[in-house]
Amino acid sequence: MSAQARFPGWPGREALRVALLLAAISLAITASGLLVRVDHLLFDIGQRINWRQAAADVLIIAVDQDSLDRLGRWPWPRERHARLLDIVCAGRPAAVGVDIAFSEHSGDPSADALLADAVARCGKVVLPLVIESTRSGGQLLESPPIAPLLAAVAGIGRIGVHLDEDGIGRSVYLREGLGAAVWPLWAEEVLRVSEQLPPAVLADATGSVGHPDERYQLLRENARRFEFVGPPGSVQRLSYARVLDGLIAPQVFAGKIVLIGATAVGLGDFLPTPVSALGEPMPGVEVQANVLLSLRDGRLISELATLPTLLLAALLACIPLLWLPRLMALSGLLVSSLWVLALGAACALLPVLWQVWFAPAGALFAGLFAFPLWSWRRLEAARAHLDQELRQLRALLPESPTTAALPGEIRRLGFEQRIAWVQAAQRRMAALEAGRKEALGFISHDLRAPLAGAVARLESEAPGDPQHLLPPLRRALGMAQAFLSLARAEALDPDRLKELDLCALLQQAADEIFALARQGRRRIVRQLPEQPLWIKGDFELLERCAINLLDNALRHAPASTVISIGLDRPRDDEVRFWVENDGPPLLADEKDKLFQRFSRGGQEAASASGSGLGLYFVRTVAERHGGAAGVDCAAGRIRFWVSLPGGEVPGSGD
Structure with a gap:
């Protein structure tokens, strides 16, 4: 949005203010005679360059x-x-x-x-x-x-x-x-x-x-x-x-x-x-x-009367505003400097050419201040624009640097800090734009494919058993649900996390996937403590995170094997829950790609049955809670884990 659209009247309103200020400076200097020696100096310069042959x-x-x-x-x-x-x-x-x-x-x-x-x-x-x-x-x-x-x-x-x-x-x-x-x-x-x-x-x-x-x-x-x-x-x-x-x-x-x-x-x-x-x-x-x-020789020099002198000084003081609003900083500085020099030279030659003297000190002094004053007003407008952008970014981008600053604190920031914050927000916006493009690609390709297949079957002359429509529609629904869950995870505000029992959350996630595990002839073993373990987090997102890990294990673990879900404390200030299953070890490049957006690995890649968002969702939830996600391979077992800060056992803080 242009400065004119965001600030109505700019630059006309600011130009008027600066013009009044320059006119006031010029009138004050001219009327007081404060810089009369500058006037005398210019007159003397004109006399020195006007030497001529004596009669x-x-x-x-x-x-x-x-x-x-x-x-x-x-x-x-x-x-x-x-x-x-x-x-x-x-x-x-x-x-x-x-x-x-x-x-x-x-x-x-x-x-x-x-x-x-x-x-x-x-x-x-x-x-x-x-x-x-x-x-x-x-x-x-x-x-x-x-x-x-x-x-x-x-x-x-x-x-x-x-x-x-x-x-x-x-x-x-x-x-x-x-x-x-x-x-x-x-x-x-x-x-x-x-x-x-x-x-x-x-x-x-x-x-x-x-x-x-x-x-x-x-x-x-x-x-x-x-x-x-x-x-x-x-x-x-x-x-x-x-x-x-x-x-x-x-x-x-x-x-x-x-x-x-x-x-x-x-x-x-x-x-x-x-x-x-x-x-x-x-x-x-x-x-x-x-x-x-x-x-x-008729070369006596008349001084301009007081009133015309004041009016002309005020008018000349405002002349730089003819170009300052239209030029960039360097061009404005150069043109304004040339204007002051030209005005001084013209006033020095005025008595020589037309036998009239105009005291220009007030107009020259105002001319010297024209560029700084206009730059000041331009910087003030830029500051106001930045403050407004920062306030909007604070409301729109939870992950922008402005989330830690109140409006009053924004006003106390230095100009460079404002610019740095806007640049950080721009990088965040660029990342969001990249995510938007990926989301559009996901919707137009991955989500469109199962829906297009179902529509094709419905439009055929012999659609057959309607049960055949269920797999592609369920897949599309799962993809949409994964995408919406991811969007909610990315928009999570860390300041709004609440106290929850992580053990109860993992128990509920295991119950949620239990029936699906039995259907696939796999058994879920829980290695969870009986006493509560309290952390700050979002219950729904963390539950979906645990379910995604369990679902990932169900799709990759061999039949009739055990899938374990557990909880431990590597450090006093950290709690980690994990899901483990049998499987071949992963290569280093496969580990790097597992938690990326729209990434599929192993059998999932071969069947293209997943959305490619499950493990990326796990990593996003972990990071939004201030933790991390990863995978370890050892002795034919694959363990996916999520570490979270905190973890307090009742009575441990007393």
């Missing part, structure tokens, strides 16, 4: 270590920055972004004025606004450039990259500010001045003003992840000192976006990024260059 029209004038060695310790005089701006702007760049904070006066008003004049003459300079905390109390402050510069710049933008839980910079806020999210990104302002800002960025970047009570709180809006063109050093760099010394022609800057900032170790801000090679952080000015390129 040639964006370059960095770097305050590098060579410039520090040649120009001296930082900070440098502001007139030096003014001279650099004059050199760069002489080449007519599209815009100049200075990633150096001038939020405090230098102490030399003339130097501040020179720098302001250079910024004004260029007309395309964008300076940064820094949001920082004070030393005491941690209060946030907005620090714009000093007043002279503020009046001369073409734009002011906020620098700063949001660091995720693992301390890596991957995203920015399009609008940010204290009490009002109004300050644009520094990179956005550089693009605006260069007239390369896409309109879509302005549509997304709509700032808002917070509640008056939030005027000292940092407000942020429109979070976006950005792409990296490559590891640190991917954006073209020129040395500050070389430009200042006139070693770089001004025409190099024509029509380009020029960013000025520190790249020397110990200066400026260095950030860990998804593309940092061997843990090497990226200079802040290069991070801003990557933000600028993402803005300009």
